[in-house]
Amino acid sequence: MSQGASDYIKNMIQAFKKLPGIGERSARRLVFHILSQNESYAANLADAIKNAKQNIRLCKNCFNLSGEELCPICKNPLRNHKLLCVVENPEIIYVFEKSGNYNGYYHVLHGLINPLEGITPADIRLKELVHRVENGEFEELILALNPNSNGEATSIYIKKLLSGKDINITALARGIPLGSDLEYVDKDTLSEALNSRKIYA
């Protein structure tokens, strides 16, 4: 028996509802919007998803998303060989590269240590990180993990893991975000910014 429109619509709403931050209403809105556009609009979206997923794998060196065995960053010999930035996921690399202010290399953990969800050090790319630190010429490892308890736990674990290795471990500065309103900054950030205050030059 052929499917009716409502089955196709329900399938599509179900698929969209699996996306993060998309509930029943948003999914419905997106689905009916797509169905109201011409054929190429839907085809373009579907193809963009399929092509990306089919052609992208993980860089075997840094575990960034990559079209080939090695990602363009790892293949680029002109970047700063002394700097290694540790991030939770490939999206963070995308953000860093967009800011255009970092020219070292990256290492993607693909997760953070999270005892509550049973994510242990063995579940993320830490062994590979140690291997790269031991075999590379990195002088500084920058911890760029999210400022929450899992990010902290992972940062502390990495620091211990690399104790004794000849590498400086730094972390992103914490403080008041630029362009923010002090009235709306949470008290922990304010405390941290106060404790880390610097001479105003």
Place this chain on the structure above:
Amino acid sequence: MSQGASDYIKNMIQAFKKLPGIGERSARRLVFHILSQNESYAANLADAIKNAKQNIRLCKNCFNLSGEELCPICKNPLRNHKLLCVVENPEIIYVFEKSGNYNGYYHVLHGLINPLEGITPADIRLKELVHRVENGEFEELILALNPNSNGEATSIYIKKLLSGKDINITALARGIPLGSDLEYVDKDTLSEALNSRKIYA
């Protein structure tokens, strides 16, 4: 030359950004989420979009989305032949049917009269509406258009268009939405609810 991962990612972000309510950041979040899942997750989403768009057309009677020439609602002889509900788009039918409280037929205008955007009565399915009213056995036409200026303009236009025809024209009641907080209801809604107050029985 083969595309790198970043081209695929950019294409995918562009495609998602075309969706209503999805900005650069949301698009990026969705894209990296999809790429972090297994192959079947992305394939499932892409296929749901393609299958729906390829298999759905407009019902030739009411212009609802349909898998066949006539939608299941128009084909159902057990619904109330006296009621015709006029809606802006197929999503509204979806919502009505979910509520399960209406068993008449529908007519989808596919838009509202909008002088500012140059959408005239000829651009929406009004001719077909008149045709259905003239040839059907409807006794009541329910205007279920959005409570904004375009919805009002379209409702007034339809009322004029059908003046002289033997059909009662009604509209959805306006008032305080159920479960809302009176503190947060806007003043126009409050005025309308006050003016339309009913004997509390």
